[in-house]
Each structure stands twice: as structure tokens, then as C-alpha cells.
Amino acid sequence: MGRGIQTQPCSQFLVPLQFPLMSSLFNLLGPRKAFDGGLFLPDHKSVTSRRAVELLRVDGPLHVPLTVRQDLKTEPNVRVGDRVLKGERLSNSTSHESIATHAPTSGKIVELSRAWTTQDGYLPCAVLEPDGREEALPQHQGWEDESLIVQLAEHGVMCSEPRAPLHSVIKEAVAAGVTDLIVNAMETEPYLTADLRMLVEEHGRIIDVTCELADALGVSRAILALPFRHRRVVKRMEAEAHGRYVEIAAMANPYPQCQPLVLVKALLDCEIAPGGRVLDKGVIVLPLAAVVQAAEALLDDRPITHTVMTVAGDAVERAGTYRVAIGTPMRHLAERVGLVGRVAKAVCGGPLTGLAMGHEEAVVTATTKALLLFSETEPSIPVPCIHCGWCVEDCPVGIDPPSLMQLESKPNCTNLEMSHLKACLDCGLCSYVCPAQLPLGETIHRTRTRFEQQREPACLT
Amino acid sequence: MFDIAMTRGRWIVEERSLTGAAPHRKGGSTHVHIVRTWILVASLVGLWGVVLFGVAALKILVMSVLCAVIADMGMQIVTRRPGTGRLPRAVLTGLLFGLTLPATAPLHVAIVGSLIAIIIGQGVFGGFLHSALVGRVVVQAFFVNSLSLSGALVTSPILAPGYLLVGNLDHAEPVADYQGWLTPQPSTTAEGYKIERPVQTLRRFTQDRVPPDDGNFYEPLVRDELPPWKDTIFGLVPGGIGETCTLMLIIAGVFLIHRGYLRWQLPVTVLASAALAASIMPVNLGADYHWFPVLEVEQGRAVGLAYVFFHLTAGQLMLGAFLLAGDVVASPMRAHGQLVFGAGIGVLTIFMRLYGTLEGECYWAILIMNALVGTINRRMKRPVLGLAG
Numbered sequence: 141m142g143r144g145i146q147t148q149p150c151s152q153f154l155v156p157l158q159f160p161l162m163s164s165l166f167n168l169l170g171p172r173k174a175f176d177g178g179l180f181l182p183d184h185k186s187v188t189s190r191r192a193v194e195l196l197r198v199d200g201p202l203h204v205p206l207t208v209r210q211d212l213k214t215e216p217n218v219r220v221g222d223r224v225l226k227g228e229r230l231s232n233s234t235s236h237e238s239i240a241t242h243a244p245t246s247g248k249i250v251e252l253s254r255a256w257t258t259q260d261g262y263l264p265c266a267v268l269e270p271d272g273r274e275e276a277l278p279q280h281q282g283w284e285d286e287s288l289i290v291q292l293a294e295h296g297v298m299c300s301e302p303r304a305p306l307h308s309v310i311k312e313a314v315a316a317g318v319t320d321l322i323v324n325a326m327e328t329e330p331y332l333t334a335d336l337r338m339l340v341e342e343h344g345r346i347i348d349v350t351c352e353l354a355d356a357l358g359v360s361r362a363i364l365a366l367p368f369r370h371r372r373v374v375k376r377m378e379a380e381a382h383g384r385y386v387e388i389a390a391m392a393n394p395y396p397q398c399q400p401l402v403l404v405k406a407l408l409d410c411e412i413a414p415g416g417r418v419l420d421k422g423v424i425v426l427p428l429a430a431v432v433q434a435a436e437a438l439l440d441d442r443p444i445t446h447t448v449m450t451v452a453g454d455a456v457e458r459a460g461t462y463r464v465a466i467g468t469p470m471r472h473l474a475e476r477v478g479l480v481g482r483v484a485k486a487v488c489g490g491p492l493t494g495l496a497m498g499h500e501e502a503v504v505t506a507t508t509k510a511l512l513l514f515s516e517t518e519p520s521i522p523v524p525c526i527h528c529g530w531c532v533e534d535c536p537v538g539i540d541p542p543s544l545m546q547l548e549s550k551p552n553c554t555n556l557e558m559s560h561l562k563a564c565l566d567c568g569l570c571s572y573v574c575p576a577q578l579p580l581g582e583t584i585h586r587t588r589t590r591f592e593q594q595r596e597p598a599c600l601t
Numbered sequence: 602m603f604d605i606a607m608t609r610g611r612w613i614v615e616e617r618s619l620t621g622a623a624p625h626r627k628g629g630s631t632h633v634h635i636v637r638t639w640i641l642v643a644s645l646v647g648l649w650g651v652v653l654f655g656v657a658a659l660k661i662l663v664m665s666v667l668c669a670v671i672a673d674m675g676m677q678i679v680t681r682r683p684g685t686g687r688l689p690r691a692v693l694t695g696l697l698f699g700l701t702l703p704a705t706a707p708l709h710v711a712i713v714g715s716l717i718a719i720i721i722g723q724g725v726f727g728g729f730l731h732s733a734l735v736g737r738v739v740v741q742a743f744f745v746n747s748l749s750l751s752g753a754l755v756t757s758p759i760l761a762p763g764y765l766l767v768g769n770l771d772h773a774e775p776v777a778d779y780q781g782w783l784t785p786q787p788s789t790t791a792e793g794y795k796i797e798r799p800v801q802t803l804r805r806f807t808q809d810r811v812p813p814d815d816g817n818f819y820e821p822l823v824r825d826e827l828p829p830w831k832d833t834i835f836g837l838v839p840g841g842i843g844e845t846c847t848l849m850l851i852i853a854g855v856f857l858i859h860r861g862y863l864r865w866q867l868p869v870t871v872l873a874s875a876a877l878a879a880s881i882m883p884v885n886l887g888a889d890y891h892w893f894p895v896l897e898v899e900q901g902r903a904v905g906l907a908y909v910f911f912h913l914t915a916g917q918l919m920l921g922a923f924l925l926a927g928d929v930v931a932s933p934m935r936a937h938g939q940l941v942f943g944a945g946i947g948v949l950t951i952f953m954r955l956y957g958t959l960e961g962e963c964y965w966a967i968l969i970m971n972a973l974v975g976t977i978n979r980r981m982k983r984p985v986l987g988l989a990g
Contacts, residue, residue, distance in 0.1 A: 175986075176983065177983075330626070401986065401987075402986075405986060411986055411987045411989060412986075412987050413987045413988070414985070414986075414987050414988060416987070485621070485625055487625045491623075491624060491625045491626040492623055492624040492625075492626070493623050493624070494623060494625065495623070496620050496621045496622075496623075496625065498620065512625070514625070514626075517621075518625075518626065518627050520627065521685055523632060523684065523685055523686060524684075526632050526635075526929050526930055527929065527930050527931075527934055528635070528929045528934070529933070529934025529935055529938075532934050532935055532983065533934075533935060533936065535983070536986070537985055537986035537987070538982075538983035538984055538985045538986055539983075539985055540982065540983075559985070559988060560985060560988075563985050563986060563987060563988065566623075568623045568624035569624075571623075571624050571627075572624045572626070572627055572628050573628045573630075574628075575628075575630050575631050575632045575634070575635055576631075576632055577627070577631060579622065581622075581623070581624070582622040582623070585622075
């Protein structure tokens with residue numbers, strides 16, 4: 141198959157530095173929209189993007205999950221009654237894929253039980269009662285000469301998309317022979333500001349670690365994709381990346397530009413077949429959060445015990461971006477940040493792709509991007525499709541959601557329809573814009589799952 | 602150290618709000634908002650029509666809206682299928698139907714037309730043909746004489762300057778030498794003028810083989826027969842209640858485009874293709890056909906351009922382009938499809954106006970293109986990402 145990607149000039153997306161006139165013209169006009177469809181959403185970031193990331197300490201016990209994904213096996217390293225220091229191992233990985241977890245603060249293990257996470261349901265957890273002394277483990281010296289892969293695994297760095305430990309993502313990418321690395325800092329979903337704050341506050345480290353990861357991956361290009369509209373951030377990153385081999389791509393940010401498939405289409409003009417991954421074309425797309433966590437692990441030699449997340453929504457009093465200990469119950473987090481009135485909707489993640497919290501006792505995990513609390517639910521009363529075509533115009537991949545929705549009641553579907561179903565990115569834009577308030581995205585997702593299970597019964601076992 | 606006090610709010614999450622599929626926020630424009638905005642702009646156009654044509658126009662609009670609402674309620678009872686948001690849609694259908702009628706039409710025309718629009722247009726065709734236009738073309742066939750639009754040299758009334766809103770169209774008098782609405786006319790007792798509709802003039806011009814005047818064809822037409830261009834801009838010519846005022850229709854359309862409920866491609870293509878068709882299509886002058894009428898220059902005046910301009914503003918086409926063609930249900934889903942759809946409407950309108958005998962040519966053109974919407978949608982699908990090769 142080959143690479144499918146040539147090193148084409150992407151000058152319409154990358155800021156052309158060599159011609160000052162063109163550059164200023166580019167600054168004036170902005171980049172052109174790089175894919176069909178998409179929508180500029182009201183982003184609700186004005187408040188949270190201006191507040192610096194704050195460390196949020198929560199009183200009360202932490203329910204630290206002992207594993208990061210349900211299928212990654214670990215064994216607990218602590219027993220009930222142990223006193224642990226900050227950064228101490230709570231669990232050891234038992235397989236190559238798995239990663240260890242660490243204590244976010246010093247304290248006593250009071251119980252080994254289970255904690256609800258929105259993405260995995262119940263996971264085994266250690267309930268840690270903090271003593272408030274924040275005693276840290278003495279800096280470990282043994283990993284200095286270890287490889288990057290081992291360091292990432294030992295420090296428990298997690299990647300949110302694909303949702304796997306970063307070291308296994310990198311190993312897989314190296315095995316697949318990637319040629320391009322894209323660091324995805326687009327964050328086009330409303331309310332989310334964690335990536336933006338990280339770009340502002342840790343610009344130097346991001347470039348350093350991107351170079352290191354690019355070395356480890358052996359890629360020929362490393363691209364950092366930034367939203368064009370934050371021009372000062374773009375300028376800063378350009379200055380930072382000057383002379384390094386990280387390219388800065390300032391891009392327009394209509395909504396699903398943060399999706400890896402759309403990003404690859406826009407940056408490298410390479411289309412991925414429905415159901416495929418970006419890895420098939422020799423590209424790896426890493427979210428910025430994973431890169432920042434890798435910076436903490438590689439540069440500071442610290443285990444990952446905190447995650448940077450946005451707490452926002454109209455039911456939140458002091459919306460902002462916070463550094464929160466993994467294992468903090470969402471409830472305590474919300475009460476600490478402050479609530480206004482009644483919470484009618486609690487969402488983990490962005491408002492368009494995030495998951496409803498599912499359980500009142502949900503806890504923060506390493507891949508939690510945001511906690512959004514809304515004071516109204518926006519009930520929808522669907523009416524029959526009015527053929528306005530908004531979903532068709534805005535769909536980032538060009539499928540026809542209303543016609544795919546009719547497959548819901550069908551017993552089977554053709555191969556073409558199946559490939560259209562698989563092409564869907566689950567970005568939720570069709571449901572967002574639908575004036576008839578039809579649950580388009582949800583239905584497509586459900587129908588696809590049903591047909592996939594029908595076609596491959598082996599998957600069920 | 603960072604510190605926030607505990608605040609007023611409490612963590613009260615109800616069970617049912619803990620679930621639910623993404624997206625958790627919605628765009629906020631529902632079908633109700635769309636229809637409401639259309640009703641708003643249609644009533645603005647109607648309001649101007651009432652000012653121009655007097656209380657008779659108001660009666661027709663109110664009667665058609667009322668009948669549409671009653672018919673829709675009846676349909677809901679008969680079909681036992683009550684739906685949300687049906688009432689505003691019926692109001693919009695009735696209003697748009699009323700806008701296409703001339704103010705001189707008798708009230709029973711409005712009643713019958715609204716009923717047909719709702720029962721046949723919405724009930725039978727399910728909204729895939731523009732319901733209001735279905736009603737319009739049917740009453741056109743039923744009540745040819747009362748609508749008094751066909752036939753040679755039929756004059757229609759327009760209120761005189763002092764009688765706007767309150768004048769009676771029945772007291773209008775034919776004017777021998779019409780110099781435009783603003784020019785004082787010799788007869789002072791009449792509450793209005795009776796002149797030919799500009800569309801009728803254009804049709805007569807192209808179909809009756811106008812004898813040349815000093816070797817000029819277009820110049821006498823523009824100078825003597827057609828009203829001044831300002832009149833067609835402000836709607837001071839006879840015609841349907843909402844058909845005549847170009848300025849008001851453009852404002853309405855721009856507002857809809859601004860709100861995102863109408864794609865700019867549609868009216869632009871309708872008008873552009875109509876202008877192109879009128880510029881090219883041959884007209885029957887003197888002894889033979891003349892192609893490219895837009896290029897005509899007579900006595901140093903670009904009369905060809907004026908001729909094309911009158912085709913656009915003389916009535917129906919503006920209403921069709923801005924308020925009727927862009928009906929959400931009955932127009933293609935994609936902007937690309939709407940380009941084809943709009944081009945079809947423009948060309949067909951001019952074609953039927955020049956060579957056909959049907960009245961309401963723009964309405965027929967829209968209905969014909971509505972019937973093709975399914976085909977256009979099928980042909981103009983978007984390429985799916987990753988499936989192009």
C-alpha cells in the first residue's frame with residue numbers, strides 16, 4: 141500500500157514564514173477551512189481560558205483507580221492500613237500493556253474497594269485518606285538510563301485517544317512504521333480549555349517532549365496543530381519551535397477539526413477508509429494532554445498523579461481549568477469549585493462527545509478532560525425530518541444522517557451503507573444542529589454497533 | 602495557597618440526568634424557530650402589501666391564514682395525527698398563499714385556496730410540493746375570471762398617493778398616459794389608477810410582435826408601457842399583495858439568510874439564472890426573433906438592460922426567489938443541489954413568461970423544480986471521506 145502520504149507542501153495550513161508579506165496576509169485572512177462540513181460553535185471559553193491552571197486540593201478520601209482500563213490487569217501494591225507517600229506505587233502492572241498507578245498525595249489506605257469511572261464503569265480502587273502533609277517519595281534515580289518506553293510505562297502515562305497507555309501506543313506506532321507525528325492541540329469542542337492553558341503555560345516543555353517523542357517514534361515530520369484563532373499562542377509556539385524540527389500548523393477550528401481523521405485529512409490531505417485508523421496511513425495523532433503528561437514523566441521524572449481538566453458549565457460558580465488529583469470524587473470536586481443552584485446535567489468530557497456521568501460517585505481518571513455541569517437539560521421533542529439538510533452540510537465526513545437513521549428499523553444493510561455507518565466519527569454535530577431534534581448521531585452509533593455484531597459474531601465471544 | 606470557600610450550591614443530581622447520549626448541548630434552532638422567523642418576514646412583506654393595496658389586502662391575508670389554521674385543525678382531527686409545531690406551519694402556508702393573491706381577488710378565492718393548500722398540498726403531497734403554491738395554481742385554474750390576470754390588456758388597480766392603506770381599489774380608474782405613481786395624474790377623483798401589470802406588458806411585448814416605432818422596439822416599451830423602475834422597486838405597481846415590493850422582499854430574504862434559515866445560494870441563483878435567461882432568450886419583434894435582447898442599445902440608452910431589470914422586478918420572481926423557493930421542506934438539502942434547483946426556477950420562469958400562456962409562471966416553475974428535488978438530492982450527494990477512491 142505504501143505510505144499514501146507525500147511530503148506535499150501544506151502551505152495553506154502552515155504559516156509561511158519565508159515570505160513576510162504572505163505571512164501578514166495569512167494572519168489577516170486566516171486559514172481556509174480545511175475540510176468540507178464542520179461548524180464554528182459558540183465556544184464558551186472566554187472565562188476559563190483566561191484563568192491560569194490552579195491546583196485544586198480536595199479534602200476527603202480519594203478513590204484512586206488501581207488500573208486505567210478494564211482490560212489492563214494490575215495487582216495492588218498496598219494493603220489496607222498502609223501509609224503511602226506522594227508518588228508511591230499503588231499497583232504494579234502485570235502485563236506489557238498495562239501501567240502502574242501512583243498515590244496523588246501522602247496518606248493512609250483505608251479500604252480497597254471499587255470506584256465508578258464514566259468510561260469504564262467500576263474499577264478496583266484504593267481509598268486513600270490524605271493526611272495533608274504531602275510528603276513526597278524521594279526522587280527515584282534508577283530510571284535515568286531506562287528507555288523512553290520504560291519510563292512512560294513506569295510513570296503511568298495514559299493517552300486519551302486511542303485510549304491506551306502511551307507506551308503501548310508508541311510501541312504499536314513504531315511497529316507500524318509511522319512517518320508523521322501530529323500533536324493534536326485543536327480542542328474545538330466548546331467549554332474545553334485544558335489544552336489551551338497547557339499551550340500557554342508549558343509551551344517550551346511541549347516542544348521539547350514532542351521532539352523527544354518524534355525521536356523515539358522515528359518519524360520524518362512532527363506537526364503541532366494549533367487553533368489559528370489564538371494567535372498569540374501560535375506566535376509563541378512558533379518562536380519556541382524555531383530551529384527545531386517541530387512544524388507549527390495554525391488551522392481554522394470548525395468543530396470536529398480535533399478528530400484525528402479530520403485532522404489528518406486537513407493537514408496531510410490523506411483520507412482514511414471508513415473504520416480505519418490513522419495508523420493505517422503511517423500517521424500517529426497524539427492528544428496534547430498525553431504529551432504534557434509525558435513531559436511530566438520524562439523531564440520531571442514524576443509519576444502521573446494529577447490531570448488537568450476544565451470544570452465549567454452554567455451551574456459552576458468558579459469555572460476554570462484545574463489540576464486535579466486522580467481519584468477525586470466528582471462530587472467533592474464540584475462542591476469545591478462551587479455550584480450555583482441545581483445541577484440538572486453532569487457531563488464528563490466535552491458537551492458534544494462527552495459521556496453523561498452515569499453515577500453520582502464517579503471519580504476523576506487520568507483521561508478525564510472536563511467536568512461540565514449544566515443547570516438545564518435541554519429536553520428534545522423529536523419531530524419527523526424536515527429535510528433542511530443542515531446535518532448533511534455540516535457532517536465532517538459527508539454521510540447522510542437522516543437516510544442512515546432509517547436503517548435502524550431494517551434487519552440488514554448493504555456494504556455501502558455499512559461503510560457509511562463506519563465512516564461516522566461520532567462527533568455529534570448532526571444531532572447538535574438538527575432542528576427537528578432527531579437523535580441522529582446516537583441512532584447511527586447504535587445501528588452501527590448492531591450491524592457490526594451481526595456481521596462478526598466472533599466479536600461477541 | 603489556592604482557596605475557595607464552600608458555596609451556596611449543593612450537589613443535587615437527579616437520577617435521570619445522570620444518563621443520556623451525547624451531544625449534551627443542542628444548537629438551539631428548532632423547527633419552531635425556523636417557522637416563526639419565516640412567519641415574521643412574510644408578515645413584514647404582507648404589511649407592506651396592506652399599506653400599498655389597502656384594507657382589502659388585509660382581509661385576504663387574514664382570511665387565508667384563518668382558513669389554513671382551521672383546515673389544519675380539521676386535518677389533525679380527521680387523520681388522528683396531531684403533531685407538534687403544525688399550527689405555525691399552517692399559519693405560514695396561509696400567509697404565503699395570501700401574499701401571492703392580488704388584492705382584488707374575492708374572499709372566496711382566498712378561502713378555497715387555503716383549504717386546498719392545506720388539504721391537498723400539505724395533506725396529500727406531504728409538503729414535498731410547496732403547499733401554498735399548490736393552492737395558488739389550483740385557484741388560478743378555478744377562478745381565472747375573478748383573478749383577472751389573463752387576457753390582453755387587462756388592467757389591475759393600484760392605490761393613488763393620497764389613498765394608501767385606506768383607499769378602495771374598486772374606485773380606481775384607468776389612466777391614459779401613465780407617467781409613474783409619483784407623477785400627479787390629471788384625474789383627482791379616483792382613489793387609484795388602473796394600469797397593466799408589468800409582467801403582462803412584458804409578455805405582450807414578446808408575444809404580440811410589437812410594431813417598431815421609428816425602428817425602435819425596446820425604447821417605446823420602456824418609455825411608454827412599463828412603469829418607472831422606482832415603482833417596481835417600492836412595489837407601486839399592480840400585482841399580488843406580496844409580489845410587487847422588491848425592496849421589502851430583499852430585506853426579508855437578507856434577514857432569513859442572516860439567521861441561516863435560507864441559503865444565499867438559492868435566491869442568488871434564481872435571480873442570476875433568470876437574468877441570464879432574459880438576456881439571452883429571443884423575443885419576437887417585428888418580423889423575426891431577436892437573440893440577446895440585453896445587448897440592445899437604442900437612441901443611446903441601454904434599453905436591453907432595462908428590459909432584463911424589469912423581468913427581475915416586475916413581480917412574482919422576487920417573491921419566488923426569496924420566500925417561496927427556499928421552503929425548508931421542499932428545497933434540496935445541499936447548497937450544491939440548491940444551485941441546480943434555483944437555476945431551474947429562474948430559467949423556467951423566464952421561459953414560460955416569454956413563450957408560455959400559463960399565469961403565475963414563477964409558481965409553476967417552483968412546483969416543477971420541487972418535483973425534481975428527490976432526483977437532485979440523489980444526484981448531488983457528498984463524497985464520503987475515505988470512500989472517494
